[in-house]
Amino acid sequence: MPEMPSNKFKKYFEKKVNDTIRKYKLFTHKDRIAVAVSGGKDSTVLLYVLHKLGFNVEGITIDAKIGSYTQKNLENLQEVCKKYEIPLHIVSFREEFGKSLCYIRDVLKEKGYNYSSCMICGILKRYLLNKYARKFKFDFLATGHNLDDEAETMTMNLFRNDFKLARRQGPMTGVTRSKKFVQRVKPLYFLQNAETKRYSQLMKFPVNYGICPCSVKAYRREYREIFTEFEKKHPDFKYNIVKFQEQMKSNLKKEKKVKINTCQKCKQACAQEICKACTIFSVLRNSQISGTPKDNRPLSELEIAKNIKKVKKSKNNEK
Numbered sequence: 001m002p003e004m005p006s007n008k009f010k011k012y013f014e015k016k017v018n019d020t021i022r023k024y025k026l027f028t029h030k031d032r033i034a035v036a037v038s039g040g041k042d043s044t045v046l047l048y049v050l051h052k053l054g055f056n057v058e059g060i061t062i063d064a065k066i067g068s069y070t071q072k073n074l075e076n077l078q079e080v081c082k083k084y085e086i087p088l089h090i091v092s093f094r095e096e097f098g099k100s101l102c103y104i105r106d107v108l109k110e111k112g113y114n115y116s117s118c119m120i121c122g123i124l125k126r127y128l129l130n131k132y133a134r135k136f137k138f139d140f141l142a143t144g145h146n147l148d149d150e151a152e153t154m155t156m157n158l159f160r161n162d163f164k165l166a167r168r169q170g171p172m173t174g175v176t177r178s179k180k181f182v183q184r185v186k187p188l189y190f191l192q193n194a195e196t197k198r199y200s201q202l203m204k205f206p207v208n209y210g211i212c213p214c215s216v217k218a219y220r221r222e223y224r225e226i227f228t229e230f231e232k233k234h235p236d237f238k239y240n241i242v243k244f245q246e247q248m249k250s251n252l253k254k255e256k257k258v259k260i261n262t263c264q265k266c267k268q269a270c271a272q273e274i275c276k277a278c279t280i281f282s283v284l285r286n287s288q289i290s291g292t293p294k295d296n297r298p299l300s301e302l303e304i305a306k307n308i309k310k311v312k313k314s315k316n317n318e319k
Contacts, residue, residue: 010203017053026185027055030056032058033055033056033141033142034058034059034089034142035047035060035141035143035144036129038061038062039077039207042144042146043144044076044077044144045203046142046187047059058086058088059088060133061077062124062128074090076206089136096128097124102117105120108283113283127277130268130269131268139182140184142185143186146188147189147190147239148224148227149193150169150186150242151238152224155223166245167252170189171185171187171189172184180260181269190239263275
């Protein structure tokens with residue numbers, strides 16, 4: 001990270017964001033931009049900087065109901081948006097799905113599906129962000145992924161031999177365009193984690209710099225710890241990973257147009273016949289749990305709890 005006085009650093013940061021937008025033609029001042037905000041430093045900084053640069057932005061936050069952690073983040077976001085007069089749309093897991101993230105994870109685990117909180121949260125948040133970005137007719141959905149995030153993701157995909165996901169990365173994600181998806185963009189693509197943190201601290205944004213309590217055992221955290229140590233001896237390696245990714249994508253043959261399906265259950269866009277979000281709720285509704293409602297809604301927390309008790313009682317009787 002370059003060492004420079006506070007005011008000069010802020011100008012450098014804002015210019016780098018603007019340069020990335022212009023270089024990759026992410027969007028224009030005529031477009032309506034939804035910024036996916038969590039209350040963390042990256043998305044809060046992105047929302048503010050785009051607003052300062054004169055872009056037509058609004059925030060969308062998904063409240064996963066993770067106790068006081070998400071409650072405080074939501075309060076911080078509301079404070080920032082009120083101060084800078086930026087509209088904020090709030091979508092609640094509980095109102096949308098009838099249950100919280102932690103409850104969904106625990107029920108899945110009870111049924112033998114050991115999905116991590118981060119995986120479930122990621123799937124359901126992406127589902128809701130696209131759903132509401134389309135509903136509110138935004139042209140683009142901007143996320144706060146920075147250089148560190150991109151380098152980590154690229155390495156994770158490499159280690160998992162996931163070429164399809166790797167080629168979708170970049171400042172403008174995906175390999176095809178569809179009206180079913182609101183195009184996602186990453187204006188912080190070339191800014192380091194330390195740089196967004198410094199900018200946030202200089203602006204004195206009320207953000208939570210700690211990690212999500214549900215991500216303690218996340219797969220990504222293992223890479224982050226390795227990267228932190230490696231960066232001490234090789235400060236440019238993350239930037240080099242991202243540049244390698246850019247060169248790789250530019251040299252690949254253009255992929256045939258990918259077909260975008262519509263989920264048979266929720267009618268949202270997806271790659272398969274059933275989207276991952278509906279797959280999760282199918283697990284909650286079916287398997288060993290009976291008493292599924294006749295309509296197509298997810299089971300409520302109370303209904304699921306009652307059915308789990310029935311299953312446990314049945315198993316005890318069998319013993």
